[in-house]
Amino acid sequence: MKTNIKTRLIVIFAVLAVCVVGIFGIPQGVSGTALKQSLLNRIHLGLDLKGGMHLILQVKVDEAISAETDTDVAGLQSDLQRNGITGAVVSKPDANRADFIQIAGVPAAHNDDVRSLLESSYSSRFDIAPGVGNTWTLTMKPTVEGEAKQRALDQALEVIQTRTNTLGVSEPIIEPYQLGSYQILVELPGVDDLGRVKDVIQSTARLEAHEVISDQPWTDRQTALQALGGYVPPDAELLQSVPGAAAEGSPGEWYELKKIPIWGGRDIRDAQPGHNPNTNEPEVDFYLTSAAGDKFAAWTGANIGKYMAIVLDNRVQEVAVIKGQIRDQGNISGGGITEQRVKDLSMLLRTGALPASIDFLQETTVGPSLGADSIHQGVVASIVGMLTVMAFMLIYYRGAGINADLALFLNLVILLGFMGYSGATLTLPGIAGVILTIGMGVDSNVLIFERIREELRAGKSPSASVDQGFAHAWTTIVDTHVTTIVSAAILFIFGTGPVKGFAVTLTFGLLANLFTAVFVSRVIFDANLSRKLHGEPISI
Amino acid sequence: MELFHDPKIDWLGKKWYFLGFSLIFSVAGLLSILFWHHLPLDVDFRGGTVVRVKFAAHPDADRIRAAIDKAGLRDARIQQPYGPAANNEVLITLSLSETSQSALDQGRVTIISALTQNYSGDAAPNQGKLDLDNVGAVALTSWLEQNDPEHLGNTPEAETRYQNQASAVLNYRDAQHSGIIDSMNDLRGVVDPAILNALEQNAWLSGFHFQGGEIVGAQVGKVLQHQAELATLYSLGGMLVYLWFRFELIYGVAAVVACFHDTIITVGAFSLANREISLTVIAAILTLIGYSMNDTIVVFDRIRENLRLSRREPLADLVNRSINQTLSRTVLTSGLTFLTVLSLFLFGGEVLRGFSFALVIGILIGTYSSIAVAAPMLVAYQDWRARRGRTASLPAAKKARV
Numbered sequence: 001m002k003t004n005i006k007t008r009l010i011v012i013f014a015v016l017a018v019c020v021v022g023i024f025g026i027p028q029g030v031s032g033t034a035l036k037q038s039l040l041n042r043i044h045l046g047l048d049l050k051g052g053m054h055l056i057l058q059v060k061v062d063e064a065i066s067a068e069t070d071t072d073v074a075g076l077q078s079d080l081q082r083n084g085i086t087g088a089v090v091s092k093p094d095a096n097r098a099d100f101i102q103i104a105g106v107p108a109a110h111n112d113d114v115r116s117l118l119e120s121s122y123s124s125r126f127d128i129a130p131g132v133g134n135t136w137t138l139t140m141k142p143t144v145e146g147e148a149k150q151r152a153l154d155q156a157l158e159v160i161q162t163r164t165n166t167l168g169v170s171e172p173i174i175e176p177y178q179l180g181s182y183q184i185l186v187e188l189p190g191v192d193d194l195g196r197v198k199d200v201i202q203s204t205a206r207l208e209a210h211e212v213i214s215d216q217p218w219t220d221r222q223t224a225l226q227a228l229g230g231y232v233p234p235d236a237e238l239l240q241s242v243p244g245a246a247a248e249g250s251p252g253e254w255y256e257l258k259k260i261p262i263w264g265g266r267d268i269r270d271a272q273p274g275h276n277p278n279t280n281e282p283e284v285d286f287y288l289t290s291a292a293g294d295k296f297a298a299w300t301g302a303n304i305g306k307y308m309a310i311v312l313d314n315r316v317q318e319v320a321v322i323k324g325q326i327r328d329q330g331n332i333s334g335g336g337i338t339e340q341r342v343k344d345l346s347m348l349l350r351t352g353a354l355p356a357s358i359d360f361l362q363e364t365t366v367g368p369s370l371g372a373d374s375i376h377q378g379v380v381a382s383i384v385g386m387l388t389v390m391a392f393m394l395i396y397y398r399g400a401g402i403n404a405d406l407a408l409f410l411n412l413v414i415l416l417g418f419m420g421y422s423g424a425t426l427t428l429p430g431i432a433g434v435i436l437t438i439g440m441g442v443d444s445n446v447l448i449f450e451r452i453r454e455e456l457r458a459g460k461s462p463s464a465s466v467d468q469g470f471a472h473a474w475t476t477i478v479d480t481h482v483t484t485i486v487s488a489a490i491l492f493i494f495g496t497g498p499v500k501g502f503a504v505t506l507t508f509g510l511l512a513n514l515f516t517a518v519f520v521s522r523v524i525f526d527a528n529l530s531r532k533l534h535g536e537p538i539s540i
Numbered sequence: 541m542e543l544f545h546d547p548k549i550d551w552l553g554k555k556w557y558f559l560g561f562s563l564i565f566s567v568a569g570l571l572s573i574l575f576w577h578h579l580p581l582d583v584d585f586r587g588g589t590v591v592r593v594k595f596a597a598h599p600d601a602d603r604i605r606a607a608i609d610k611a612g613l614r615d616a617r618i619q620q621p622y623g624p625a626a627n628n629e630v631l632i633t634l635s636l637s638e639t640s641q642s643a644l645d646q647g648r649v650t651i652i653s654a655l656t657q658n659y660s661g662d663a664a665p666n667q668g669k670l671d672l673d674n675v676g677a678v679a680l681t682s683w684l685e686q687n688d689p690e691h692l693g694n695t696p697e698a699e700t701r702y703q704n705q706a707s708a709v710l711n712y713r714d715a716q717h718s719g720i721i722d723s724m725n726d727l728r729g730v731v732d733p734a735i736l737n738a739l740e741q742n743a744w745l746s747g748f749h750f751q752g753g754e755i756v757g758a759q760v761g762k763v764l765q766h767q768a769e770l771a772t773l774y775s776l777g778g779m780l781v782y783l784w785f786r787f788e789l790i791y792g793v794a795a796v797v798a799c800f801h802d803t804i805i806t807v808g809a810f811s812l813a814n815r816e817i818s819l820t821v822i823a824a825i826l827t828l829i830g831y832s833m834n835d836t837i838v839v840f841d842r843i844r845e846n847l848r849l850s851r852r853e854p855l856a857d858l859v860n861r862s863i864n865q866t867l868s869r870t871v872l873t874s875g876l877t878f879l880t881v882l883s884l885f886l887f888g889g890e891v892l893r894g895f896s897f898a899l900v901i902g903i904l905i906g907t908y909s910s911i912a913v914a915a916p917m918l919v920a921y922q923d924w925r926a927r928r929g930r931t932a933s934l935p936a937a938k939k940a941r942v
Contacts, residue, residue: 048891058759180759192677193676193677193679194645195649196678198645359644360644360645360755360757361644361756361757361760362644362756363644363753363754364752364754364755365753365754366751367714367751367752368710368714368719369594369713369714369715369717369718369719369749369751370592370719370751370752370891372714372718373718373751373889374891377888377892378888378889378892380887381883381886381888381889382883384883385879385880385881386880388879388880388883389876389879389880395541396541396542396543396872398541428891429820429823429892431888432888432892432896435880435881435883435884435888436827436877436880436881438880439873439876439878439879439880439881440834440873440877442873442876443873443876443877446869446872446873447838447873450868450869450872472845475841476837476838476841479786479834479837480834480837483779483782483830483833483837484830484831484834486775486778486779486782486830487775487826487827487829487830488827488830490771490774490775490778490826491771491823491826491827493771494767494770495819495823496764496819498819499819499820499822499823502820502823502827503823506827
């Protein structure tokens with residue numbers, strides 16, 4: 001019996017040691033601050049305790065589809081012309097259907113030519129069908145569309161990951177959000193500059209050069225539309241400029257630009273912050289790829305005297321007349337642009353444009369002060385709760401109360417050890433879970449002790465009562481723990497971050513409790529009994 | 541010390557009182573849900589904007605409202621959490637209609653700029669200066685680098701030095717003073733005199749601190765609602781299956797009915813107290829369903845054990861005896877869990893207030909329901925069977941397996 005107790009005690013101390021290592025790691029020193037530091041290193045704090053941002057983004061994948069079909073429209077138009085089929089107009093008639101292209105006005109003689117052209121070049125990606133009155137329609141195949149959307153999502157994910165790296169966030173989480181379609185979950189611990197983060201993430205950073213169609217700008221969109229006869233031609237678009245785009249001090253005006261850019265997006269090879277050699281103001285210097293550079297040189301050479309607009313994120317940044325051939329260099333400056341903005345913008349251009357724009361669906365911010373407050377309050381509540389329970393157990397169960405208190409303390413140590421080893425995140429509801437574990441954990445002890453008291457009252461000997469107490473209570477303890485753990489499992493599956501943290505600590509706490517309330521308490525009772533004479537009463 | 545020395549209370553005899561008590565609270569709750577406060581949902585489910593702000597001095601709700609009205613936000617709701625930990629914190633809520641999809645954070649941005657411009661008495665001359673109550677680490681560091689109060693030039697050492705000084709300020713503000721600096725003088729021991737000088741001259745304290753916020757668009761709100769519903773259904777279903785497995789079906793049904801009773805009263809309590817239901821509150825409710833089930837299981841276990849021992853005792857007496865035998869344990873564990881949850885409610889802070897409120901009510905009602913709802917239901921079922929002419933013994937359930 002004695003050796004049995006000794007073995008079991010060794011097991012308990014071994015578990016205790018393992019868990020302490022789990023909590024603190026190998027501590028640098030034993031001072032208060034050193035221990036606190038190693039504790040913080042091992043236990044992951046959730047966003048609601050550490051502070052930071054949690055975002056859910058919607059990638060507007062339809063825009064990516066739209067961009068692709070725009071290129072297809074331009075390509076189709078030039079293909080038709082090259083094959084001598086004049087008079088046909090390619091367009092996207094429905095603004096809400098990005099995947100639907102229509103060719104109208106095909107002369108009857110060329111119908112077969114059109115069909116063979118479409119089937120040879122476009123049938124892999126589009127479903128082709130003839131329409132009424134010499135029209136043809138192309139609808140993007142669903143599989144192709146799905147793939148394109150997924151590609152846009154993956155690309156957006158990659159771009160955002162690269163961008164948040166430059167923010168210097170440690171342990172960011174950027175992943176697809178399972179509960180939505182084409183949505184991204186972003187968690188940035190420790191970030192407190194909301195405006196800058198959102199700019200960095202949301203900016204599509206699409207830099208393009210467009211040919212300017214209109215002779216002169218208009219003051220607002222209404223006037224522009226009127227001048228164009230009430231609607232914008234399908235191959236053009238109306239964009240507003242930032243102040244100072246045309247010349248120093250010019251207001252924000254509206255220009256009519258050719259929709260398909262001369263170059264844009266992936267044609268940008270590099271972008272660096274720099275300074276204007278004349279005014280020493282900060283500016284962004286960007287460089288095109290050689291292929292784009294060639295195309296640009298050809299275009300500028302053929303269009304001297306015309307106007308060109310540099311467009312960033314659908315706002316005209318600069319309008320200038322083409323004086324000579326430009327190869328592959330340009331800059332963005334003016335408009336009071338700051339050093340910080342120049343640095344950010346260069347980074348955005350370097351990491352690449354987002355394939356589609358981003359909407360924010362949800363944003364949760366926890367400032368570091370709120371996080372610190374929450375930790376403080378949680379810890380105070382835990383300590384008060386624990387002390388109250390411990391005091392009560394001592395008063396009500398006397399000697400056995402010490403037993404329960406030791407088991408409770410060990411329970412918490414094992415719980416924190418689990419947290420340390422598994423790398424699970426501690427959230428504010430998680431701290432509440434710890435507090436709940438204290439209450440529910442001591443439940444098992446009460447169950448056993450009450451049973452022991454009952455058996456003692458019925459006249460059994462102390463050791464028999466202890467035996468009976470543990471035996472009868474075991475079934476109920478398992479039942480109650482399993483039901484609560486099942487509850488916690490469901491919360492883990494359906495809950496968000498903080499709630500998941502609660503489910504995790506509750507489960508760990510209850511599992512630890514199965515060990516401490518039964519095994520450890522039993523060992524303490526047995527050790528106590530072995531030191532007493534047969535029949536001598538125990539303190540309970 | 542022993543609270544219950546061999547109690548012999550006739551629980552089932554009091555079942556009409558219990559039924560009355562339960563009915564009053566359930567009906568009051570249901571009426572409130574239907575007609576009075578309805579079901580107050582937190583921004584998680586409802587959508588909209590919530591901004592938490594802490595003030596240096598006791599916040600004047602009228603002044604806050606005036607400041608925000610000036611910025612054009614008419615329908616902001618301003619709540620001051622009450623209770624022992626009021627802490628000068630305010631919750632400003634904007635409804636979903638004022639939260640647009642394309643500019644989700646517009647509301648928050650407007651609120652903060654409105655408070656910056658309009659709340660503090662000395663706001664006007666200080667516009668454009670660095671607000672030390674609200675600045676972040678990166679912004680403060682670059683402000684220090686730009687102003688260079690210690691004339692260190694543009695070296696990496698200067699950058700590190702200013703970074704450390706900025707961290708010192710923010711550590712003082714956030715970790716030790718909940719985000720508010722009462723006066724610039726307080727920073728005297730925290731930063732170097734040159735930097736303190738620069739701050740005193742070129743920065744100001746707006747008297748409020750943006751602690752955090754939550755902005756939820758309509759889409760996400762609906763998805764979370766759906767998740768919460770699924771979780772509740774699966775929980776209850778899982779419980780029923782588990783109990784059916786361990787006991788007989790009637791035990792399972794009685795326990796689930798008790799849980800429904802608990803849920804209705806708890807949710808009704810939220811409606812009556814006009815407290816908002818968030819995702820963490822749903823988590824609390826699911827937990828207390830588990831807890832109530834626990835409690836009911838303890839009583840059922842004892843009933844089952846007694847049934848096996850004595851077949852001749854009238855069921856009502858046996859159930860009474862079972863409850864009395866487990867009374868000590870039931871009251872004690874509920875009491876202890878209640879104490880811990882009460883500690884959470886009182887000291888756990890505002891963010892967990894709804895969660896702990898649900899648990900406080902839930903634990904009390906959960907204990908009550910095992911005695912007052914589940915047990916009488918068992919007896920009622922058996923009486924019903926007896927009246928239909930069947931043998932009057934409750935199915936003793938399968939032998940307990942471990």
